[in-house]
Amino acid sequence: MRRKIGLYFGTFNPIHVGHLTIANHMAEHSDLNQIWFVVTPHSPFKKKRSLLDNHHRYQMVDRAVDDYPKLKVSNIEFNLPQPNYTINTLTYIQEKYPDYTFALIMGEDNLKGFHKWKNYELILKHHDIYVYPRISNGKVETQFDNHTKIHKVDAPIMELSSTFIRKSIKEGKNIRPMLPEHVWEYVDEMNFYK
Structure with missing residues (x-):
């Protein structure tokens, strides 16, 4: 049977314990064999001063996934033409790893706008989507609620954001418990986000 890999896309600026908790939950409590964190590159078309260089993220x-055998990091998008779309990454990764099946991992909030994604019908035709809950006012209704390719996973709700972490570091707050230990050490050592 082909191994099923969940792709968890993000800037991870920085990766925090919320990201790790969700990814680990997906690896342990779904039929996904591994989760790959796909680090989204810094778009040359966007000037975002708070976004660290691709290499650092x-x-x-x-460092965050080092102790988790089912979690991996991927820089597959770093060499794709920018601006890039998820469908391009999926096509490329499927060609590069033909023995694997790839699924997408996304938050419930992203599912709401999924119909606006480039070639979303093609994504749904060839890939499952695993959705984790986000804090919202009531149930999020979408056109995909009963879609056979969409799997809602009852993962823990993590109300933690990289934006909040960056802001707190800038203000001199101690955010150490919010980051995996090796990530905190790296951020501290490199004086990031200050």
Whole structure:
């Protein structure tokens, strides 16, 4: 049977314990064999001063997943033309790893706008989507509620954001419990987000 890999896309700026908790939950409590954190590259078309260099964000994810055999980091998008779309990454990764089946992992909030994604019908035709809950006011209704390719996973709700972490570091707050230990050490050592 082909191994099923869940792709968890993000800037991970920085990766925090919420990301790890969700990924680990998906690896342990669904039919996904592994979760790959796909680090989204810095778009040359967007000037975002708070976004760390691709290499540093990749390093942080690599350190975060080091102790988790079912979690991996991927820089597959770093060499794809920008701006990039998820469908392009999926096509490329499926060609590069033909023996694996790839699924997407996304938050419930992203599912709401999924119909606006480039070639979303093609994504749904060839890939399952695993959705984790987000805090919202009531149930999030979408056109995909009963879709056979969409699996809602009862993962823990993590109300933690990289934006909040960056802001707190800038204000001199101690955010150490919010980051995996090796990530905190790296951020501290490199003086990131200050």
